[in-house]
Amino acid sequence: MVTLNKIYTRTGDAGTTALASGERVPKHALRIESYGTVDETNSAIGVARLHTAGMGPLDEMLARIQNDLFDLGADHATPDRGEKLDYEPLRIVEAQVTRLEAEIDELNARLEPLRSFVLPAGVPAAAHLHLARTICRRAERLVVALAEKPEERISGPALRYLNRLSDFLFVAARYVNRGADGKGPGDVLWTPGASR
Numbered sequence: 001m002v003t004l005n006k007i008y009t010r011t012g013d014a015g016t017t018a019l020a021s022g023e024r025v026p027k028h029a030l031r032i033e034s035y036g037t038v039d040e041t042n043s044a045i046g047v048a049r050l051h052t053a054g055m056g057p058l059d060e061m062l063a064r065i066q067n068d069l070f071d072l073g074a075d076h077a078t079p080d081r082g083e084k085l086d087y088e089p090l091r092i093v094e095a096q097v098t099r100l101e102a103e104i105d106e107l108n109a110r111l112e113p114l115r116s117f118v119l120p121a122g123v124p125a126a127a128h129l130h131l132a133r134t135i136c137r138r139a140e141r142l143v144v145a146l147a148e149k150p151e152e153r154i155s156g157p158a159l160r161y162l163n164r165l166s167d168f169l170f171v172a173a174r175y176v177n178r179g180a181d182g183k184g185p186g187d188v189l190w191t192p193g194a195s196r
Contacts, residue, residue: 020078020089030146035076037139041165042069044132051125056180058172061103065165068096072158076143080153092158100164107168107175110182114174121188122177129176133169136162 016024017032025032045062052059071090078089120130140162147154178184 020074021081021085023079030142030149031076031079031152034139034142034146035073037135037142038069038073038076038162041132041136041139042066042073044128044135045069045169048125048128048132051123051128052176054180055125055176058107058175058180061107061168062172065100065168068092068161071096072161075155075158076146080155081151082153091155092161094157094160097157097160097164100161100168104164104168104171107171111171111174111178114187116187117190118174118187119190120173122173122186123184125176126173129169129173133166133173136166136169140166 015027017027018024019031045066049059049062049066052062072092074090075092078085080089120134121127140159143154143159143162146152147159174187176184177187
C-alpha cells in the first residue's frame with residue numbers, strides 16, 4: 001500500500017528524481033520522459049472519461065486502462081538491471097495485452113469498416129480519445145528509444161501494451177463518434193486536398 005502524507009520532499013530541487021530502486025537520475029532522463037508520457041496519456045484518458053459515462057462498456061474499459069497505466073509507470077520506474085531486488089517489481093503481463101486486444105475486437109465489431117483516414121475530431125469524447133491516442137504514440141516512441149539502449153531492458157508485454165493501447169484509443173474514438181446506440185454522427189473523414 002502506498003502512503004503519501006507529505007507531497008513535497010525537496011529531494012528533486014536539484015533536477016533529479018528517484019526511481020523505485022532508489023537510484024537518482026536527471027528529471028530529463030529518457031526513462032523519466034517515457035513514464036512521464038505514460039502518465040500524460042493517463043491524464044488525457046481521465047479527461048476523455050468526463051464524456052464517456054453511459055457509453056456502454058467503454059467507461060469501464062477506460063477505468064481498467066487507467067489502472068494498467070499506473071502498473072506500466074511502476075514497471076518503467078523499476079529498471080530491470082538484472083540484479084536481485086528485495087521485492088517483486090510490478091510488471092505489465094501478457095494477460096493485460098490480451099485483454100486490450102479482446103476489448104478492441106469488442107468495440108470494433110460494432111463499427112463499419114474504414115474506407116478513409118479519419119480526422120481526430122467528432123464528439124467531445126472522441127476528440128479527447130484521439131488526443132490520448134497521440135500522446136500514447138509519443139510514449140511508445142520514447143519507450144522504444146529507451147529499449148534500444150544496451151543498458152536498458154523493457155519487457156515485451158510493456159511495449160505491446162502501449163502499441164495496443166493506441167489502437168484501442170483509435171477504435172474507442174470511432175465507437176463514441178458512432179454512439180453506443182449506433183445513431184451518432186460517425187467518423188469525421190479526411191478528404192485529401194479538400195482545401196487546395
